[in-house]
Amino acid sequence: MPIHIYAGHSVVLDEDGYFTEPERWTEEMAPYLAAAEGITELTADHWQVIKVMRAEYHAKGSGPAVRALAKISGVPVKELYRLFPKGPAKVAAKIAGIPKPHSCI
Amino acid sequence: MKRNRIVILGGGTGGTLMANRLRRAYGWHEAQIVVVDRDDDHLYQPGLLFVPFGMAQIEDLVRPRAGQLRAGIDYRRQEATRVDTDTRTVYFADGTILHYDVLVIASGARLLPAATEGLTEAGPQERVFTFYTPEGAAGLRQALERFEGGRIVVNPVDLPVKCPVAPLEFCFLADAYFRGRHLRDRVRITYVTPLDAAFTRPVAAKALAGLLADKHIELVTDFATGEVDGAGGRLISYDGREERFDLAVVVPAHGGAAYVDRSPGLGDELGFVQVDRHTLQAKAAPEIFAIGDATDVPTSKAGSVAHFEGEAVVRNIRRFLAGQPLDGSFDGHANCFVETGFGKGLLIDFNYDTEPLPGHYPGPLGLPLLKESRLSHLGKRAFAWLYWHRVLPGRELPGITARMPRRGKAEPTQPRRP
Structure with missing residues (x-):
């Protein structure tokens, strides 16, 4: 699996680009992870979502899917897509350093 | 001995099979069993897929809810508006309330x-x-x-x-x-x-x-x-x-039923009841269980799942009322016939840990898995009869166990890592 260096720390990502060891994530890495997803500036709104992703991962073992993310964060789905145009649940999970949110069958 | 009141919200697949299983498990003096639903139309939902193609008629898919319940089960036609988990009370739209010793939430999923x-x-x-x-x-x-x-x-x-x-x-x-x-x-x-x-x-x-x-x-x-x-x-x-x-x-x-949203702590963000995925006991309160599409468990929302869960929920309600530790053996087992057209179908069988794999079900000599066959089409079409006569009464299905069988499945070989 590829090893990447963000903010001077090496981390292992899976083949889809998600953290395999979320505990190695630090806030300093987030802007670099965001840039890799084409997001050049992390606003307070982005951070609100990133923190929800991490909190949910720690509480439930997976980041939420989009509709649940909107409910928990209070950020409407449309706005989530404006913040993370390539898909809020997946991209925010990458920037928040958590594994790919698993969707149910 | 105290006579317990078990209230089941929802008279669909999960609620009906739970009520019938519980009625068999408990004598009349041991438990009162009440099923509540807001209408009296029990719809065989898998049949809806065939209606647009003229392969099924709506009127053949609907039967009265009360008619699917054994004698000795109370059926009430009311709409729940809220559950108070502290006082163990269900509130209804007509202003009445109902206390419970055990509550089973079987109100399915709602289209939004x-x-x-x-x-x-x-x-x-x-x-x-x-x-x-x-x-x-x-x-x-x-x-x-x-x-x-x-x-x-x-x-x-x-x-x-x-x-x-x-x-x-x-x-x-x-x-x-x-x-x-x-x-x-x-x-x-x-x-x-x-x-x-x-x-x-x-x-x-x-x-x-x-x-x-x-x-x-x-x-x-x-x-x-x-x-x-x-x-x-x-x-x-x-x-x-x-x-x-x-x-x-x-x-x-x-999403889940609207009353779940109005009952703090009961549901997740989408209104599905938060339960332990192996015991199906609600996280909100030990005397609440959920079954079928109403739960937040990470498996398919499908009738087969409600059928497999039924066994676990009845066992755990009995254990709970007897003061014993719960049984955590529900494995997320689901199986689905997938209609593929031209008189063929394919069967998939899986659980929380095992994805749908090729092979045969329920064992090496069974129906082919993940592969089109005429038999799987016939299985799907014959299932309507089994649904009304075996699944809803809460009976076992021949050769089909609640736990997912591993026999007959082709396990994927792990790619070798350098």
Whole structure:
């Protein structure tokens, strides 16, 4: 699996680009992870979502899917897509350093 | 000895089979069993898929709820508005209340068309339909009969949905239907999914994508529908992509029952009851259990799951009332017949840990898994009888166990790591 260096720390990502060891994530890495997803500036709104992703991962073992993310964060789905145009649940999970949110069958 | 009152909210698949199993498990002096639903129409939901193609009639899919319950079960026609878990009370829309010693939430999933712009419940539109309601399925039948050519998109808006294979089955059956009418070369069929593949788990996704390709059904992935423009004939995704259609078959987003949302701590963000995934006991309170589509467990929302859960929930209610530790053996087992058209079907069988794999079910000499066969089609069509006569009464199905069998499955070989 590829090893990447963000903010001077090496981390292992899976083949889809998600953290395999979320505990190695630090806030300093987030802007670099965001840039890799084409997001050049992390606003307070982005951070609100990133923190929800991490909190949910720690509480439930997976980041939420989009509709649940909107409910928990209070950020409407449309706005989530404006913040993370390539898909809020997946991209925010990458920037928040958590594994790919698993969707149910 | 105290006579316990067990209240079951919902008289669908899960609620009915629970009530019947519990009535057999407890004598009249041991437990009062009350089933509550807001209407008296028990719908065989798997049958809706066939209605648009004239392969089933709505009136044959509906029976009275009370008629599916054993003697000695109270049936009440009321609408729950809220559960107070502290006082163990259910509140109803007519102002009455009901106390419980054990509560089983079996109120299924609710369609939420209002969650998507343009997909309101107000009146059927000319070319946007769903087959997840009796009215929608009947309307779609007429729309298909009128359809002479153009593009049909089939789109589950968001997960989870009940019977997640049903939208794919609709595509397969539509392909067969238009071939039968000699119009297939004039009809473009496209499956538009929010997932990154035809299905959630890789082995089945590959097999189902292969079937779509064989049948010349286009696959559009990663499409998060934000708006359905019925007048303009467009699905519009949140990230600004568009899929044009002449006829849209849309499965609205799903949520749990509204009263779950109004009962603090009971449901998750989407209104599905938060339960332990192995015991099915609610996280909100030890005397509450949930079954079927109403739960938040990470497996399919399907009748087979409610059937398999039934055994675990009855066992755990008995243990709970006897003051014993619960049994955590429910493994997320699901199996689904996938109708693939032209009198064929394929069977998938899986649980929390094992994705749908090829092989045979329930053992090496059983039905082929993840592979088209005539038998699986016959199995699906014969299942309606088993549903009314075995599943709802809470009886076992011959040769089918609650735990997923590993025998007969071809385990994938792990790719070797360097």
